[in-house]
Amino acid sequence: MKNILKAFVVVLLFVAGVSAQAQTATVKIGYVDFAQIVSVMPGQDSINQKLQAHVSSLEAQLKAMQTEYEAKLNDYQAKQATMSQIIKQTKEKEIMDLQQRIEAFNQQAQYEIQNKQMELTQPLIDRIQNAIKAVGKENGFTYILNGNEQIILYSDGGINVLPLVKKKLGIK
16 A cells, blocks of 8 residues: 555656646747748849749740741631641641640640749758758747748737848848
8 A cells, every 4th residue: 555655646746747847848939931031032033033044945935836826827727718628627637736735835834934943942941941940949949930821820929030040041
């Protein structure tokens, strides 16, 4: 019986100690506007220029395809009355195939633009995330939220860590 009582007291003291520790632990929450950091990061102009060059290249290819499509369509419409049935069908198939290629190219171009943007911005995003993690660790934050996202249901203050992250990234 004495052993059970001793074990009970030890467990009770352990639970009380853990409970007291949990009550004294403070949660420090900060927030930062991630989009604002991205917009002021050095190198953003270079990324935009590279992306725009890629977009321009794809637009030039699309325009060439559309010009070819319009020329074939105009030629077909102008000569349609004098064409034999087999030539009409062949020309119509050519025009429809070209139209499908244009649509497929357009979809692929959008996919490529998204991938190029991710490829160009990922190193920048990684740098910002590493700076945010470092600021969090250095300043004892439990959480740092993206203040631009409306995920905060209640806030009584909070600490904007944007200046600390900018300082970590060397941005004034």
